[in-house]
Every structure is written in structure tokens, then in C-alpha cells.
Amino acid sequence: MMTLFIESKDNDIKDRWNPATSMMTPATDEIHLWCAHVNLPRIWLDYFRKVLSEDETLRAGRFVRSEDYNRFIVSRGLLRYILGRYLNTPPGDIRFEYNPFGKPECADTHHENPLCFNVSHSGDRVLYGISNQRHIGVDIEKICFMENQDEIVNRFFSQQEIEDYKRLPESLRREAFFNCWTRKESYIKSWGKGMSIELNTFSVSVRSNMTEESILLNDTDGRSEHHMTIRSIPSVDGYVGAVAVEGKNLTYRFWNWEFPMS
Numbered sequence: 725m726m727t728l729f730i731e732s733k734d735n736d737i738k739d740r741w742n743p744a745t746s747m748m749t750p751a752t753d754e755i756h757l758w759c760a761h762v763n764l765p766r767i768w769l770d771y772f773r774k775v776l777s778e779d780e781t782l783r784a785g786r787f788v789r790s791e792d793y794n795r796f797i798v799s800r801g802l803l804r805y806i807l808g809r810y811l812n813t814p815p816g817d818i819r820f821e822y823n824p825f826g827k828p829e830c831a832d833t834h835h836e837n838p839l840c841f842n843v844s845h846s847g848d849r850v851l852y853g854i855s856n857q858r859h860i861g862v863d864i865e866k867i868c869f870m871e872n873q874d875e876i877v878n879r880f881f882s883q884q885e886i887e888d889y890k891r892l893p894e895s896l897r898r899e900a901f902f903n904c905w906t907r908k909e910s911y912i913k914s915w916g917k918g919m920s921i922e923l924n925t926f927s928v929s930v931r932s933n934m935t936e937e938s939i940l941l942n943d944t945d946g947r948s949e950h951h952m953t954i955r956s957i958p959s960v961d962g963y964v965g966a967v968a969v970e971g972k973n974l975t976y977r978f979w980n981w982e983f984p985m986s
């Protein structure tokens with residue numbers, strides 16, 4: 725099956741969505757990010773359905789809405805396809821294990837496998853982050869109007885984030901909200917402990933166009949001593965995203981995954 729890798733037209737920050745020629749295991753200081761659409765022609769849905777495991781097929785069958793069903797099939801199927809290319813393993817042979825909080829990882833059966841990954845989906849996009857033995861978390865959110873935005877800020881953001889958010893003019897607050905949300909979520913997901921990490925025990929910048937060094941402002945629980953980095957992904961139409969990863973001074977590579985439409 726042919727796959728196309730398309731260069732992004734993003735110019736907002738120095739990193740761009742790039743063309744790719746091969747899928748090599750990332751170097752230890754390299755982070756790979758993949759972004760894809762989940763609304764695909766039937767042929768792809770049928771292909772991905774066939775590579776899912778029994779438990780994944782059961783899980784898919786529990787979705788009531790067809791768009792949720794399709795989104796799960798494509799995002800999980802494509803995850804298998806991408807990991808399979810890195811591991812040189814057929815997508816259907818990939819085995820996952822789950823930590824006690826539900827974070828999927830490659831099972832030990834993939835010998836000497838150094839890959840860590842994380843997945844996020846929102847709207848019709850899915851984002852994958854892949855590292856070489858580094859804890860990683862990703863989050864993507866479709867920017868939308870939220871009636872209770874200020875209420876969520878007051879409830880979930882840290883004191884510093886609340887103050888920074890409220891200092892911004894109204895016109896910048898929606899973007900600030902999604903910046904903060906995705907950065908916090910990616911950080912939580914990198915630790916893989918779900919909501920057992922309290923959201924107000926660390927602060928991130930709410931501003932756009934930040935450098936990675938200045939996004940994680942502090943972590944009062946001392947987790948930042950592990951030298952975590954949080955950064956935004958290049959812009960995707962109508963979406964905001966972030967990646968949190970263990971380490972500093974890393975190199976990020978971004979790819980769009982585009983499917984032939986027939």
C-alpha cells in the first residue's frame with residue numbers, strides 16, 4: 725500500500741512538518757511526531773480493522789457513534805502501522821501492554837525495542853509521539869468555543885496559570901486556554917499516571933510562540949528534576965498540540981501522514 729508524506733506549509737515556528745523517506749528508530753536525542761486525518765475512505769477503514777487485536781475489536785464495538793468507532797479503528801490501526809514500520813514487524817503482530825493507568829506501551833515481546841510512544845486524538849486528527857526510551861506524552865485539541873472556559877480555568881489551572889491567563893486581553897484567551905490545556909495534558913500523559921497527578925502542582929506558560937525551555941514553568945512536586953521538556957507542535961489548521969518528553973535540547977521531527985484517497 726502506498727503512503728505519502730507531505731511537507732507542511734507551516735511557517736509559524738522554526739520546525740516544520742517535513743517529508744520523510746524512511747522510518748528509522750529515533751536517535752536518543754530525537755523525537756518523532758506524526759499527525760494524520762482520521763476521516764478516511766472505506767478501503768483504509770477495512771484495512772485497519774483487519775490489523776486490530778481481539779480486545780481492540782471488542783473495544784471498538786462498544787462505541788455507539790459511528791464517528792467514534794471509525795476514529796478508534798483508524799487511530800489504533802495507524803499506530804500499529806507506524807510502529808510496525810519502525811519495528812520492522814507486521815502491524816497485526818504488534819503487542820501492547822497497559823500500565824495500571826491505561827497507558828499503552830509496546831510489549832516486551834518486541835525484543836530490544838527502544839520505542840516509547842503516546843497518542844492523542846481530537847476532532848478528525850490524531851497525533852503520535854515517538855521517542856527512543858524517553859517518557860513521552862502528546863496532546864492535540866480542536867480549538868472550539870467553550871461556554872465554561874473561565875470556570876475550567878479556575879477549577880483546573882494553577883494559581884500562576886490563572887493569573888497569566890487573566891492578564892491577557894479577551895481576544896487571546898481562547899488560544900491561551902488551549903495552549904495551557906494541551907501542555908498540561910501532554911505533561912500528565914508523559915508520566916502515564918492519569919489524573920493521579922494534581923493539575924495545580926505544576927505550571928506551564930499559557931502564551932503562544934514560546935520556546936520549549938520556557939513552557940514548563942515549575943513543578944512543586946519536584947518532578948521537573950527529571951528534566952522534562954514541553955513544547956508546542958507546529959500549527960495544524962484549527963488545532964493546538966503539545967508534546968512533553970523526558971530530556972533537554974532534543975531534536976524534533978514532524979511529519980504529516982497523508983493517505984491516497986482511493
Ligand SMILES: CC(C)(COP(=O)(O)OP(=O)(O)OC[C@H]1O[C@@H](n2cnc3c(N)ncnc32)[C@H](O)[C@@H]1OP(=O)(O)O)[C@@H](O)C(=O)NCCC(=O)NCCS
Nearest residue numbers: 825826827843844845863880905908909913916917918919
Ligand atoms: C488518557 C488521559 C490522560 C487523556 O485522555 P484524553 O485527553 O481524553 O484523550 P487523548 O486523545 O489525548 O489520549 C488518549 C490516548 O492516550 C493514551 N492513554 C491512555 N491512558 C493513558 C495514560 N494514563 N497516560 C498517557 N496516555 C494514556 C491512549 O493511547 C489513548 O488512546 P486510545 O484511547 O486510542 O487508546 C485521560 O485519561 C485523562 O484523564 N485526561 C485528563 C483530562 C483533564 O481533566 N485534563 C485537564 C487538563 S488542564
